[in-house]
Amino acid sequence: MTPPRRHDDFAAPPPPAAETPCYPFAARARDLKRSEIREFLRHAGRPGMISLAGGLPAAELFDRDGLAAATAMVLRERPAAALQYGMTEGQPRLREALSALLRERGIAAADDGLLVTTGSQQAIDLLARIFIEPGDTVVVERPCYLAAVQAFALAGARLLTLPTDADGACVDRLDDCLGGPPPKFVYLVSTFANPTGATLAHERRLALLRWAVRHRVFVVEDDPYGELRFAGSAVPPLLALAAEVPGAADWCGYLSSLSKTVAPGLRVGWMQLPPAVAEQAGRVKQTLDLHTSSLAQEVAAAYLASGRLPAALVRARARYRDQAEALAAALRCRFGERLQFAMPEGGMFLWARFADGTDTSALLPAALAQSVLYVPGAAFYADAPERATLRLSYAGTPPELADEAAARLARALAAG
Numbered sequence: 001m002t003p004p005r006r007h008d009d010f011a012a013p014p015p016p017a018a019e020t021p022c023y024p025f026a027a028r029a030r031d032l033k034r035s036e037i038r039e040f041l042r043h044a045g046r047p048g049m050i051s052l053a054g055g056l057p058a059a060e061l062f063d064r065d066g067l068a069a070a071t072a073m074v075l076r077e078r079p080a081a082a083l084q085y086g087m088t089e090g091q092p093r094l095r096e097a098l099s100a101l102l103r104e105r106g107i108a109a110a111d112d113g114l115l116v117t118t119g120s121q122q123a124i125d126l127l128a129r130i131f132i133e134p135g136d137t138v139v140v141e142r143p144c145y146l147a148a149v150q151a152f153a154l155a156g157a158r159l160l161t162l163p164t165d166a167d168g169a170c171v172d173r174l175d176d177c178l179g180g181p182p183p184k185f186v187y188l189v190s191t192f193a194n195p196t197g198a199t200l201a202h203e204r205r206l207a208l209l210r211w212a213v214r215h216r217v218f219v220v221e222d223d224p225y226g227e228l229r230f231a232g233s234a235v236p237p238l239l240a241l242a243a244e245v246p247g248a249a250d251w252c253g254y255l256s257s258l259s260k261t262v263a264p265g266l267r268v269g270w271m272q273l274p275p276a277v278a279e280q281a282g283r284v285k286q287t288l289d290l291h292t293s294s295l296a297q298e299v300a301a302a303y304l305a306s307g308r309l310p311a312a313l314v315r316a317r318a319r320y321r322d323q324a325e326a327l328a329a330a331l332r333c334r335f336g337e338r339l340q341f342a343m344p345e346g347g348m349f350l351w352a353r354f355a356d357g358t359d360t361s362a363l364l365p366a367a368l369a370q371s372v373l374y375v376p377g378a379a380f381y382a383d384a385p386e387r388a389t390l391r392l393s394y395a396g397t398p399p400e401l402a403d404e405a406a407a408r409l410a411r412a413l414a415a416g
Contacts, residue, residue: 028134028154043373050405051373052327052392055194055348058319059396062263063303063312070302074295082298088286090116090270091294093301098270101304105226106240107254112275115282118292120224120257120269124148126281126288127185127220127253127271128155137183141169143380143389145194145222148187157184159382166342168193168200171208178215185218190238192225192347195380195391199345202235209238209248218277222255227313229346230321239272250274258300260348261313268292268300317346324350326399327392330406348395351377353388358413360390366416372408 044051074082081091089095094116099109117123124147132138134156140149142161152159160177163170169188177183186208190200200208212219221238242248257269273281285291303309327350328343341352354360360376367374377389397405 028156043368046371048371049373050371050397050401050408052394052397052405053373053375054396055393056396057260057264057316057348061312061316061319063308066303066306066308066312067263067299070299070306074298074302078298078302082295084294086291086294086297088282088291090114090292091297091301093305094268094297097301097304101256102254102272106236107272108243109272110275113273113278115271115273115278115285116292116297117269117271117285118289119259119264119267120222120255121147121151122285122289122292123255123269123271123281124151124187124220124222126284128152128157129284130277130280131184131218132157137177137181139174139177139183139186140382141188141193141196142383143195143377143386144187144382145189146380148222149380149382152187161381161383162186162188164193164196164198166198168198168204169208171200171204171211174208174211182215182217185220186212187220187222189222189224190226191223191235192228192344192349194225194347195349195375195377196351197342197344197347197349198351199232199235202241205235205238205241206245209242209245209252212251213245213247216251219252220255221252224255224257224260225347226256227261228317228320228348230317230324231343232345253277261316262300262303262309266296266300268296320346320348320395322399323394323397323402326402327394327397327405330402331392331409333403334406334410348393350392350394352390352392353377353386354390355388357388358416359387361387363412363416366412367409369415370408370412372405372412374409 043049044054095114099114102109117126128151132152132155136157137160138152138157139160139162141164149159160183162173188200192199208219219238223237237254239249239252239254242252253271253273255269255271258266271278271281324344331339331341338355339352340355341350344350361378364376375391377391378385378387380391
């Protein structure tokens with residue numbers, strides 16, 4: 001007698017494994033590599049991990065009370081301005097506040113050259129969009145800020161690299177970049193560069209401006225870290241020095257952000273550009289996102305108007321100084337001459353190199369096994385990388401963890 005059929009005998013057979021559809025992505029998107037840093041940060045939240053990888057400001061430094069008060073005031077007194085669509089160029093109150101910041105940095109801010117952006121990363125993207133045709137040349141530092149390299153690659157640029165040393169980009173090598181069509185622009189992080197922490201020397205800044213005028217090549221100065229100086233003497237931004245080089249203001253743009261000084265979650269950046277460049281960038285921005293968040297801009301404007309930023313910067317500089325000194329001392333103690341680095345005067349990064357040629361990409365799995373994370377230097381090169389390099393961020397590592405971080409790195413090196 002046939003046994004009765006069970007309920008699950010009537011279940012439909014499992015569907016075949018789905019294949020990923022072959023979408024017709026554009027080549028520029030299909031060929032774009034993921035950010036290695038973003039991939040590394042997946043590990044940062046692991047229990048017990050000490051992360052020296054991310055370029056994130058210390059969350060404890062966020063002025064939560066000041067930002068809460070600014071937000072409450074805006075929603076109470078300026079709800080229409082904060083919650084409505086706004087001008088592509090930026091909210092008037094924030095533009096006024098940013099112009100005041102620029103004047104404090106020695107930059108004469110022209111209203112028709114100021115454009116508020118969704119973080120300085122959007123500023124980089126906008127300049128790439130308005131200047132670069134596929135195959136055009138852009139000059140970047142070697143090594144260079146990774147997300148800028150990605151933005152230029154997405155636009156189809158051919159990247160030429162400029163060597164760097166302790167005084168920043170070696171601008172005397174710029175003529176080496178003139179063998180073919182002139183570059184569309186030169187991009188550099190002028191002060192406390194990411195990843196090297198170096199600052200472009202005063203005389204090199206003037207030489208760069210003279211070169212730009214002579215060859216009619218635009219210079220993009222990215223300055224997210226300049227306010228975080230905790231040692232040494234400040235060097236004026238390129239756009240401030242442009243007054244000393246006739247015609248230089250026409251060939252120089254300045255980018256900055258509140259991400260490292262107030263809070264990255266605001267996503268508020270800005271550019272000061274020659275008016276014709278600002279107008280073109282504004283048109284493209286209008287097409288991309290209409291405008292940067294009105295709410296974020298109004299909160300940022302209210303916070304800047306509150307007068308709390310200078311004290312917040314004092315706290316940040318003191319904290320980063322202590323953390324940089326603690327990490328540097330721990331590394332010297334654990335590695336001696338085997339790990340070479342220069343002590344930074346500000347910013348968030350310590351750039352190091354193993355004198356024995358240790359490949360820091362190959363070392364990373366051993367470091368993760370020891371619960372310490374860094375970024376291999378290879379991630380920052382637009383050309384052949386120097387594999388013995390690594391970027392260490394002290395911004396999120398309290399002084400009391402510095403020795404343990406160095407000890408774990410030393411154990412990883414011994415195990416590898």
